[in-house]
Amino acid sequence: MSPEHADRTRGSPHGAPGAEQEPRVGVYVCHCGHNIANTVAVDEVAEWAGGQAHVTVARDYKFMCSSLGQELIEQDIKERGLNRVVVAACSPHMHEKTFRNTCQRAGLNPFLFEMANIRELGSWATDDREAATQKAKAQVKGAVERAVLQRPLDPLYVDINPNTLVVGGGIAGLTAALELANAGYHVYLVERDSSIGGHMAKLDKTFPTLDCAACILTPKMVDAENHPNITLMTWSEVLSVHGYVGNFSVRVRKRARFINEELCTGCGTCVEKCPVRIIDQNFEVGLGYRKAVYRNFPQAIPKYPVIDPDNCTFFQRGKCRACEIVCPTDAIDFKQKDEIVDLEIGNIILATGYEQFDARTIPQYGYGRLANVFTSMEFERMVNAAGPTAGRVVLRDGVTAPKRVGIIHCVGSRDKKYHEYCSRACCMAALKFAHLVHERVPEAEVFNFYIDIRAAGKHYEEFYHRVLSEGAHLIRGRVAEVTDAARGPGEEGQLIIQVEDTLIGKQRRIPVDMVILMAGMEARKDARQVANLFGLGCDFEGWFTERHAKLDPVVTMTEGILIAGACQGPKAIPESVAQGSAAAARVAGMIGQRTMKMEPVRASIDADSCSGCRICNNLCPYHAIVYHEDRRVSEVLTALCQGCGACVAACPSAAISGAHFTRDQVMAQIEGILWDARQPEVLWLEPA
Amino acid sequence: MATSATLSRTSAFFREVIADTPTDPHLEACLQCGTCGGSCPSGPDMDHTPRTLFAMIAAGMREPVLRSNTPWYCVSCYACVERCPQDIHITDVMYTLKRLAIKAGYASQSSAARAPGFSQTFIDHVENYGRSFELGLITRYYLRHRPLDALKVAPIGMGLLKRRRLDLSPRPIRQLDQLKAILERAREIDNAKSA
Amino acid sequence: MRYGYYPGCSLERNASAYHTSLMAVAERLGVEFAEVDDWNCCGATEFIAVNRLRAYALASRNLALAADQARSTNGADPAQLVAPCSACFLNLSKVDRYLEDSPALAADVNAALAAGGLHYEAGSLRIRHLLDVIVNDVGYEQIAARVNSPLRGMRIAPYYGCLIVRPGFRERFDDPEYPTSLDKLMRVLGAQVVDFPLKTHCCGGHMTQISRDVALELIRRLLKNAADYQADMIVTLCPMCQLNLDAFQESVNEQFGTNYRIPILFFTQLMGLAFGLSPAAVGIGKEFIDARPALAKIGAAAEPAAPAPKRKPRRSDQGLPLPQMPEEEQP
Structure with missing residues (x-):
């Protein structure tokens, strides 16, 4: 026997694995390295589980998800005739699929497997070893009791509609649309504004290479317009989304342009x-x-x-x-x-981007009060050859070139009062601005006020050095205030930047005639509404939540809804492009499968018990319940049902049940969790 | 939040500062950004900016911190607290440093040595009468701590008297005994804790 | 409207003009202030510098007395305690907040209070600054209805100082960096309000006693800024600010060779004048810098045209648009 795991076997194998025989449950408690074993006494849990009813074998093992761990389960199913498997490990989001496949390989129906999450709900949530161990036992007991009542189920297959909806025509959405179109799939690209291009279209130069934003962006825009696989819908908004992965029905409003596109030549x-x-x-x-x-x-x-x-x-x-x-x-x-357009869609990629933090929120920086305080996006427009000043760097009077320019970093970012996060792109944009001021107004002096320079990107640090070598002044200190209240003759008529130069440890007042505020990125004001519309999650700041921050950054918890670019969090152009491509690859992979395996977790209505009250009819978010007037009963259309359980909970006559979540299964799990409820010394711990 | 685990990793002096501050001042969260030093109206007169002082506290430099004039130049305007991106209770920390400096006997040697004297004189009056007594405060503070400067403030004192903006005698509160009993009990509780 | 009233030491004598005028104005507005019986000093900025628990106990005695008094007078109403002095307001609301945040501190403070037969439950009082009550409870409309001698022709720099809006230990009634409620109040009285970027900067506080040079420089900046914007007077809401700017103005002139003569009045004094009260009834005459020459301007001359603000560039074809700001109400 390997020292890594202990075998606690009881009884002997009898009968073939299946659902109808007496339950023979295998329990596997995972150490997850130190993740679980440091807080939960895994050996104790396994040993205890081995003595519980229905349990044939119980083991603990370092990594259940490893191929050796999985082989252990397969072997037990085959050799010891297990017909139920319980793994106590991490969240089912991580490895439910893994172990279901394990069971299937050994000939056991994958829905006879149950997972107890003792990591996220146990060891990671506390340092109290005793409590965590006790809870793990309760979770295992609940899982065993439930597994015993599970029935084999067959997966459902749905066809994947090969059309994709991309929402947002900025650089991330544009990239995703082009990738999919080039792969041969049709894309509907919906953009709220009158033109595609997003924020990037406003920029003049991009860091760190200083290539012209328009020169690299407009070819992609033209490609999208001319691509036979792309239907461009600008000046349009998504009104509603129904259905599920592979089969979404999307309603789009094309706002009236009051221009007949058939006739217009764009002459201007x-x-x-x-x-x-x-x-x-x-x-x-x-x-x-x-x-x-x-x-x-x-x-x-x-x-x-x-x-x-x-x-x-x-x-x-x-x-x-x-x-x-x-x-x-x-x-x-x-x-x-306005025109309403209905689309049939298989997958949706949201690339709705970000908004700039409103610099008026910080009155001590003077934006809106002091004329020559500009936001970073205003400055982007100013240096743009196609912008309001045709690229001339001037003060608000439109004529005077600045002699001294102060660039303030971290406006609205890295501050608990506004946004605690770093907006990621502003440091490099600020250095780019320093360069552009030097380029356009060679005699001007530029002062960058920063807390830390975040130059983590390819060629970013080198660009920082280049800007230093051009003579930019970098002052380490977060600016306290910008004021026009002069203290003496030297300050009259100037904007004064008051700051602690932290590398000297002294307060300084630096007169300038132009200030640029590097306002950070924030989630769009309507991000929460958009998230509700498409059925995905937002974090506290309003950024869309990905399935896994590292391993699944472009997929959401909702199948068929993907995200790309700055709607997921602050990003510069390279990361947005990477995410656009990644999302497209995920969708292409899905379309390539043609059909998709779905959880057979579906509701069904027992016609004999149904009173015909129709409460469930309006409750169903997927419009999957129909009412038969003749028989006065409701029926669930299995193809549309997503197994959310809303109708099951609402039915007053208990006529609806959800496969894999039947009433007896859920009650048995609760009973199991409360196995020690008659031992008050465990439940009522004395406060420390 | 300064948890006990966080505190166990900090310098002894850091812990001393936290322990003497009424609510958690979040001092360990300091980013060293300098917003406090930039915002401080008396920043230019301090021997260290508040930010520098916080780095020194983290480094356990007890004596130089308690000898610094910085806390004594704090005008309690709360500009730094308002602007601190990490919600550090800077003014409270300054009060704590003043108390620790007095206790350690460094206060009278700092370059802002007048401040503790002023505070103490003020407190003596409040403890004796229940309310501040400005004429008594000014005369006693200047005569005891700054006899040579007394002439400089004399015109202002005279101006206040002329405009009937100074009382010639204190107006003690009615239940002075009650107040004294409360303050005495507070002193006992404090002493019991620091013992 | 009835409130508990905590005058604080300054209003007894040094800032008696504030007390007189606020009482006169309150009467006109139908606001009743019931003084907390036998209150003591709040501790100012000094007590806490020397002793922690005694400072909290000192301020808490006032809260306990005020809460008891509220309970015995108006029953179930949430008791509201009004402080006209910014430092008192800050100390009382800070202590109330910290007692709530730190049960250990509250236990120690109540143990001390018990020696005097008192107890205070944090959060049982709503502590407010006088200006908050005037502009938000009474309201600009009610005030406008009482104005019968508008302050036309008067150019006022509204000075909030530090502690009324910073750091907001309890509720905040105005922006901590750029408050506007006093600006608006002065406009309701018919006065012209000048831009005053230093409106929340420090007056020097107790530094006048500790480091005269530091204090005089802080006062100079405020006077210069008000003068730069051609203010006839500075209006304040804190006795410390009034004292520093008023009593030390001559010292600033001596130190820096300037010649400022900017009267410093309390906002309640101007309210009283606008309500038709006599200067004596609102305590005019107590100030070092005589306010009468400035007050003589009221209604005397046609309203002077506002000098073009320096910060807004002249409109020209080449000029770039200014950022949009939320509309400011102009009564």
């Missing part, structure tokens, strides 16, 4: 002649103007402009029609209505 005459000029709070982030009929930027895709009815003179006062008069192809259509 309407934009030129429109008499209305308003501040563009969206694409130009308030730094520039746009017309009432407009395109975000010259290379916008699609090329068709949109009319903004809230600011259009015709929509507001019934007059003007300047655009209509000048349009050479009669493409202006004031009567156009």
Whole structure:
């Protein structure tokens, strides 16, 4: 016998493995290295389990999920005639699949397997060895009692619709759409704005290579527009999502552009002649103007402009029609209505991106009060050749070049009052800004105020050194305030940055004439609504939650719903692109299988017990329950049911039961967990 | 949060500071960002910025910290507390350092030696009358601690008197005995703890 | 409206103008202040510097007395205790908060209070600053209805100082970095409010007694900033701020060779004047820097055109748009 595991066998094998015989349960308690064994007395649990009813064999082992551990189970099933298996280890999210396959390889129906999570729910949750061991026993007992009542089930197979919906046309969504389209699958790319391109389209240069953002982005945008496998739906929003992996029904609203896309040539005459000029709070982030009929930027895709009815003179006062008069192809259509489009989809990739932290939230930095305080996105637009100043770096007066520029890092990031996390991309963007100021205004001095320089990326550190060698001043200290309250003659008319220079240990007041706030990234304000719409989770900050932070970053807990890019957390362009590709690969893999194995966990209604009250009908989130008027009973359509259990719990006459979660199974598990409830000295521990 | 495990890894002086601060000041969370030193109105006059002091506390540099004038230059304006990204109760820590410096006998030797004298004079009045007595405070504090500066404040004192903004005699509270009993009990509890 | 009232030591004599004016204004607004019987000093910024538990016990005696008094007078109502002095307000609300956060501290404090036959349950009082009560409970509308002598032509720098909004040990009624409630109140009174970036910066506190040079520099900055924005006076809500800016203004002038003559009044004094009360009835005349020349401007001349704020650039075709800010109400 191997010293790594102890065999605690009782009785001898009899009969073939199956469901109908007397239950013969094998219990396997995993050490998970130190993860469980350091807190739970695994040998004690296994030894105790060996003495419980129905248990034929109980063992503990260092790593149950290893091939040796799995072989142990297979061997016992075959040699000792086990017909039920319980593994007490980690979360079923990690290894339920592993052990079900183990059972299947040994000829046991995989649904006769049960997992007790003694790691996440036990050893990781406490340092109290005694309590953790006691709880592990209760969990094992519950699992055994439940396993005994389990019935073999056959998996269901569903067809995978090969069409994919990508939500968000920024660099992550664009990448995902192109990858899938190139693999030969059809993609619907839905974008809320009037053009695809996302935040990246606003940028001038990208760090650390300083290549022009437009030059690398627009080819991808053009590809997406022209790709036969991509249906581009801009100025559009997803209204509803029904169904499940492989078979989603999605409703999309295409907002009226008031431009007939069949006729419009994109010549731009309407934009030129429109008499209305308003501040563009969206694409130009308030730094520039746009017309009432407009395109975000010259290379916008699609090329068709949109009319903004809230600011259009015709929509507001019934007059003007300047655009209509000048349009050479009669493409202006004031009567156009929103259009509702229904799509059948197999998989959905969300790439809805981020928002910039609102710098007004921190009044001591003066944004909105002091004219020459800019946000980082305003500065991106300023240095962009197609932006409001045609790339000139100037003060708010639009004329004067700054002589001294202060760049403040970590605005809204790394602060418990706003966002505790690091926004990841701002340090490098700030260094890029220092470089761009030097490039555009060679005589200007630049001061970067930082807590730590986060330059962890390929060629990032080298870029930092390059900016240092260009003469940028780097001052280590988080800025206390920006003020125009001069203390003396040397400060009059300047913006003063007050900071502790922590490397000197002295407070300094540094006069500048321009301040750039590196406002961090935050989840979009409607992230929670979007998460609800698509049925996925958000963390406290509003970022979409991935299935596993390291090993499954683009997949969510909801099958068929994937995420990519900054909607999952702050990211720069390279990581967003990587995630877009990764999500596409996962979807392509799924489509390649054509069909998908589904859990046979489904609800069913016993027609004899059903009172026809119809409570379950409206409760079902998947519209899987139909009501037969003639017989006055409800019925679950197995193909649509997702096994959520809402109807089971709600049914007043207990007519609905869920396969694999039957009432007797669940009650038996509860009974098992409470096995020692008659021993009050265990349940009522004296407070320490 | 400073758990007992966290504290067991800190310097003895760090633990002493935490133990004497009324609620957890989150001192171990300091990022050394300098927001406190940058925000401090009397920062330029301190011999160490608050941030530096926190690094010194972590390093266990008890004597130099307690000899520093920094806590005595704290004006209790709470600007640093408001802005600290880690929610460190900086003003409370400054009060703790003042108390420890007095106890250790370093306070009177710091470059801000006047501050403890001022605080003590103020407290003596409050303990004797229940309320502050400004005329008594100013005269006693200047005569005892800064006789040479008394002339400088005289015009302001006279101005306050002229405008009837100073009482000539203290106005003790009615139940002074009750207050004294409470403060005496507090002193006993404190002494029992530090014993 | 009825509140418990904790005047604090300063309001007895040094800042008696604050007490007189707030009582006069309260009467006009139908607000009743019931003074906590036999209250003691809150400890200011000094007590805690020397002894921890005694400082908490000292402040807690006031809370215990106030809570008892509230219980015996208005029964089940949540007791509200109003402090007009920012330091008192801060100390009382800080002690209340810390007693709640630290059961060990609360036990020690109550053991000490027991020696005087008292007990205080943290959180049983809602401690408020006078300005909070005036602008939020009474409200700007009620105040506007009482204004019969608007302060037209008066240019006011609203000075909040430190402790009214920082660090917010209990509820916060205004922004800690850039509060606006006093600005708005002054506009309701008919005055013109100047931009005052240093509105929450420190007046020096007790540094006038400890390091005169440090204190005078802090006071100078505030006076210079108010003068730069052409304020006729600075309005404050804290006796310490008033004392430092007023009584030490001459010292600043001597030290720095400046010639500031900026009167420092309490906001309640200006409310009283706007309500038609006589200067004497609101304690005008107690200040070092005579407020009368500035007050003579009220309604005297046509309202001077506001000088163009220096920070906003002139509109030009080339000018870039300014960031959108939430609309500021202009009464």
